[in-house]
Amino acid sequence: MIARQKRISGGIGLDVGSTTAKMVRIEDGEVKSRITGTHNWKELVNGIKADIISTGYFRNSVPHKASVTEITAAIYGVRHYFPEVDVIVDIGGQDTKVIDVRKNNFLINDKCSSGTGAFLEFAANYFSIGLDELGLFHRRAERIPDINNTCGVFAISEMISQLVAGYSKEEVVAGMHYAFARRISFMIPEAETIVLIGGAAKNEGMVMALKDILKKKILIPGEPQAINALGALKYFS
Amino acid sequence: MHVSKIGITALVPPELIFACGGEPVDVNNVIPLSKKYPRNKLCAWTAIWKEMLVERELSVDSLIVVAGGDCHNALVDGQKVAMSGIPTHFFFYPFDGDPEYMESQLHRLSEFLGGLEFPEKIKQINDLKKLGQQIDIKRSRGRITSGEAFSILISFSDLRGDLNEFQKIAASIKEHNIETTNRVALIGVPPIFYDFHDVARSLGLHIVFDELPYEFIRHQGADIREIARDYCEYTFARPLDFRISFLQKELEKRKVDGIIHYTQFACHHMLEDEIIRSRLDYPVLTIQGDLPGNTPQQIKLRLEAFREMLERL
Numbered sequence: 001m002i003a004r005q006k007r008i009s010g011g012i013g014l015d016v017g018s019t020t021a022k023m024v025r026i027e028d029g030e031v032k033s034r035i036t037g038t039h040n041w042k043e044l045v046n047g048i049k050a051d052i053i054s055t056g057y058f059r060n061s062v063p064h065k066a067s068v069t070e071i072t073a074a075i076y077g078v079r080h081y082f083p084e085v086d087v088i089v090d091i092g093g094q095d096t097k098v099i100d101v102r103k104n105n106f107l108i109n110d111k112c113s114s115g116t117g118a119f120l121e122f123a124a125n126y127f128s129i130g131l132d133e134l135g136l137f138h139r140r141a142e143r144i145p146d147i148n149n150t151c152g153v154f155a156i157s158e159m160i161s162q163l164v165a166g167y168s169k170e171e172v173v174a175g176m177h178y179a180f181a182r183r184i185s186f187m188i189p190e191a192e193t194i195v196l197i198g199g200a201a202k203n204e205g206m207v208m209a210l211k212d213i214l215k216k217k218i219l220i221p222g223e224p225q226a227i228n229a230l231g232a233l234k235y236f237s
Numbered sequence: 238m239h240v241s242k243i244g245i246t247a248l249v250p251p252e253l254i255f256a257c258g259g260e261p262v263d264v265n266n267v268i269p270l271s272k273k274y275p276r277n278k279l280c281a282w283t284a285i286w287k288e289m290l291v292e293r294e295l296s297v298d299s300l301i302v303v304a305g306g307d308c309h310n311a312l313v314d315g316q317k318v319a320m321s322g323i324p325t326h327f328f329f330y331p332f333d334g335d336p337e338y339m340e341s342q343l344h345r346l347s348e349f350l351g352g353l354e355f356p357e358k359i360k361q362i363n364d365l366k367k368l369g370q371q372i373d374i375k376r377s378r379g380r381i382t383s384g385e386a387f388s389i390l391i392s393f394s395d396l397r398g399d400l401n402e403f404q405k406i407a408a409s410i411k412e413h414n415i416e417t418t419n420r421v422a423l424i425g426v427p428p429i430f431y432d433f434h435d436v437a438r439s440l441g442l443h444i445v446f447d448e449l450p451y452e453f454i455r456h457q458g459a460d461i462r463e464i465a466r467d468y469c470e471y472t473f474a475r476p477l478d479f480r481i482s483f484l485q486k487e488l489e490k491r492k493v494d495g496i497i498h499y500t501q502f503a504c505h506h507m508l509e510d511e512i513i514r515s516r517l518d519y520p521v522l523t524i525q526g527d528l529p530g531n532t533p534q535q536i537k538l539r540l541e542a543f544r545e546m547l548e549r550l
Binding site (some may be wrong): 068069071072104105106108110187 | 467520521535538540541542545549550
């Protein structure tokens with residue numbers, strides 16, 4: 001446990017999460033990031049001599065000069081882009097974290113897969129499409145079927161029922177995004193500025209559903225998946 | 238002389254059990270280290286003691302179930318134990334704190350236990366509780382680790398069944414010089430993880446107050462009448478307003494920086510979380526456990542993030 005008072009300059013931020021690893025360094029004031037699968041994290045630091053500031057599930061399993069939890073890292077990373085942030089929603093591979101920056105409070109859902117990236121992956125696999133295609137499918141939907149089951153596994157059964165009932169794949173994907181977003185919305189407190197980070201922030205279908213449910217503007221930084229790696233770096237700088 | 242082992246499922250005045258010639262056994266104490274996976278469960282605490290008692294893996298001659306004013310699951314699981322043939326008595330605390338009702342409950346309990354035989358034990362236990370209170374204060378001042386203090390204080394529910402031996406153990410606790418930054422209160426039912434206090438300490442959190450064990454050392458009395466009047470202030474059995482105003486004073490006295498609210502899966506105390514958060518003006522970390530064992534990684538992440546949060550304040 002390194003006290004935060006210890007400043008580290010010229011380091012890199014390394015976020016090794018449950019499904020992906022992200023690396024961030026700041027060059028001439030510009031944030032540069034790289035992303036790979038968790039088990040290939042070494043390729044992100046090969047040949048780099050700088051001190052590593054780690055975060056994410058594997059923060060203490062990779063070599064590091066200092067480490068910080070992804071909750072604190074998220075706050076420092078998001079503030080780099082949105083200093084006035086009220087609430088951060090971080091949708092990761094295996095959990096979803098909602099951080100109330102104003103109240104210094106956080107909630108983590110890691111017990112139910114239906115509000116995590118794992119569920120989106122599960123649904124994409126079922127339709128034999130890539131994760132990045134879910135948003136396109138959502139846009140093409142003309143109707144949105146109700147998918148109410150909060151359990152990720154049973155939601156798939158419900159999606160099958162909706163296909164049998166005559167909804168298109170696109171419409172069922174849109175219904176799934178609404179079910180996913182509704183689940184997450186229960187964790188989000190009333191706030192003015194909500195920032196969404198994590199891999200699922202790249203899924204425009206899910207973002208559209210969440211905006212529609214919350215009736216709020218949702219801000220997304222340029223590379224939402226690398227924010228925690230950036231935050232780890234900022235925390236010690 | 239055969240001394241009856243009297244199982245207790247929550248706080249039952251141990252003074253009365255010893256004074257009636259019994260040896261109390263808090264059936265919860267074996268659970269954090271238990272490897273048992275109960276077949277039919279809501280809360281793992283009650284499900285495990287129920288199964289161990291029904292299957293005679295935990296040896297008691299009779300059982301006192303605290304069925305009113307604390308654990309609601311125990312009311313059903315206690316009946317299952319009774320149906321298995323273990324003599325079982327159901328003990329009810331008064332929700333409104335009525336001392337006459339409490340006194341009548343203690344008289345009924347005394348009858349179940351065969352009547353007062355050794356009233357001198359009451360004074361011996363009162364003296365032991367003074368020692369417990371000193372341990373609690375020393376822990377708060379950084380003279381005793383929270384893990385060691387918790388292990389002794391939680392044992393005050395049954396005094397490990399042997400007053401003389403327990404007195405020796407409590408008196409021999411080692412003193413240290415511990416830095417008590419990030420002072421936190423642990424409220425709610427005790428964590429089901431056997432290493433929780435040590436894990437919290439290793440992550441930079443110093444637990445200076447354990448709500449339930451504090452109840453075990455603060456109630457006493459010279460006879461049934463006095464015991465009734467003191468124990469009817471057992472906060473877990475009283476309305477939330479009563480418990481919260483008591484907590485407010487204790488937290489202020491101990492200068493805590495934050496609160497960890499431990500909740501047990503499928504325990505009705507989980508429902509209290511939102512009230513605790515809104516009424517106690519401290520940063521609150523709510524965690525939830527289910528089955529016993531060591532502290533899971535997901536809980537460690539929350540504890541570490543909570544420490545970082547306290548350091549940002």
